[in-house]
Amino acid sequence: MASDLRLVEAVKATLGEEMARDESVVLYGEDVGVAGGVFRATDGLLDEFPNRVYDSPLGESGIVGAGVGLAAAGMRPVAEIQFQSFLYQGFAQLQQHASRLRSRSRGGFSCPITIRTPYGGGIHALEHHSESFESGFAHVPGLKVVIPSSPAEGKGLLAASIRDPDPVVFMEPTRLYRSLRESVPDDDHVIPLGEATVAEEGADVTVVAWGSMLQRTLSAVDDVDADVEVVNPRTIYPLDTDTITESVKKTGRCVVVHEAPETAGFGAEIVSRITETAFYHLEAPPERVTGYDVPVPMFAREDAYLPDEKRIAAGIRRAVET
Numbered sequence: 001m002a003s004d005l006r007l008v009e010a011v012k013a014t015l016g017e018e019m020a021r022d023e024s025v026v027l028y029g030e031d032v033g034v035a036g037g038v039f040r041a042t043d044g045l046l047d048e049f050p051n052r053v054y055d056s057p058l059g060e061s062g063i064v065g066a067g068v069g070l071a072a073a074g075m076r077p078v079a080e081i082q083f084q085s086f087l088y089q090g091f092a093q094l095q096q097h098a099s100r101l102r103s104r105s106r107g108g109f110s111c112p113i114t115i116r117t118p119y120g121g122g123i124h125a126l127e128h129h130s131e132s133f134e135s136g137f138a139h140v141p142g143l144k145v146v147i148p149s150s151p152a153e154g155k156g157l158l159a160a161s162i163r164d165p166d167p168v169v170f171m172e173p174t175r176l177y178r179s180l181r182e183s184v185p186d187d188d189h190v191i192p193l194g195e196a197t198v199a200e201e202g203a204d205v206t207v208v209a210w211g212s213m214l215q216r217t218l219s220a221v222d223d224v225d226a227d228v229e230v231v232n233p234r235t236i237y238p239l240d241t242d243t244i245t246e247s248v249k250k251t252g253r254c255v256v257v258h259e260a261p262e263t264a265g266f267g268a269e270i271v272s273r274i275t276e277t278a279f280y281h282l283e284a285p286p287e288r289v290t291g292y293d294v295p296v297p298m299f300a301r302e303d304a305y306l307p308d309e310k311r312i313a314a315g316i317r318r319a320v321e322t
Helices: 007-021 060-072 084-096 098-104 134-138 151-163 212-223 241-251 266-277 299-305 309-321
Strands: 002-006 025-029 053-055 076-080 114-119 144-146 168-173 181-185 197-200 205-209 228-232 235-237 254-261 287-291
Touching: 002 007, 002 151, 007 025, 007 151, 007 168, 025 060, 060 076, 060 084, 060 098, 076 151, 084 098, 084 114, 084 168, 114 151, 134 144, 134 168, 134 235, 134 254, 134 266, 144 151, 151 168, 151 181, 197 212, 197 241, 205 212, 205 241, 205 309, 212 228, 212 254, 212 309, 228 241, 241 266, 254 266, 254 309, 266 287, 287 309
Parallel strands: 025 053, 025 076, 076 114, 114 168, 144 168, 205 228, 205 254, 254 287
Antiparallel strands: 002 181, 144 235, 197 228
16 A cells, blocks of 8 residues: 655654664654654644654754764764754864764664754845755764665655664755655655666666756756656665666766755765766766755746756756767
8 A cells, every 4th residue: 555645744753663673773962853854744743643743942052962972872862953054153063973883882772863954045035044064074094874765665665764773864855855746655664775767767867866966967867858767775885886886877978956055065086986987988077966066045046057958958868968
């Protein structure tokens, strides 16, 4: 059986199912209890699990730090950070403690904490509410970075993240929370971390995209006179390099799409790996279609900042016509 859900509904359903399945799962964060979360992704869970859902103080460093202690004590904390940009305040706890607990203790402790956080633009939010820092989190050894691109992926990847023995930053595209409905399995649905998927098969060019950019890419390929293969990494770290490489070896061309700024964005890492593993198969230089090297602008310029179908289609044409 399956239900027709939006991403925010899939997240809420998965949290409830994982808490029912495992009593060590606890949920906490700013306004996740009484208010049900800033996007209502935790609405009703306080009533269902009154002793395992907690509203935290407004302090992201403390939220992440408390999770490290809970995880070391045998719990599986799931913390919500209201917007990804606020997680910068807890970055020291992620980089210096959560990601290192296993290595620091020589395997004596693990740190199964999941940090849920909305990210990305497209909803005309305020400053510090629309950034995409997946490449920064991926640079931290020991930290896994996961980004769903649909409601079904939201359920499968979140379940896998909560069950994972290591810390996970689970980044939920705000643009997709209520803009897309999809059939989501009602039963136990787990998507293994570190496995990409081919969202659309093709032979002329490979496009790698994730988060809300995947949906825009799938729309853009309809305007391109080429047979486009679209690869969705799903997990930024660990990255499934093999799936991407095999696709590029088949097509000979590659375009990477993401909404983070271009410089040192995760597209650069993907292009680097392609040149290392599939260089002699390339028939054209890899292309990147990204956000610009500026802070995400306010309402009037936000749409111009984000890659749209027109920019993505133009990048694909450049790769194909070179």
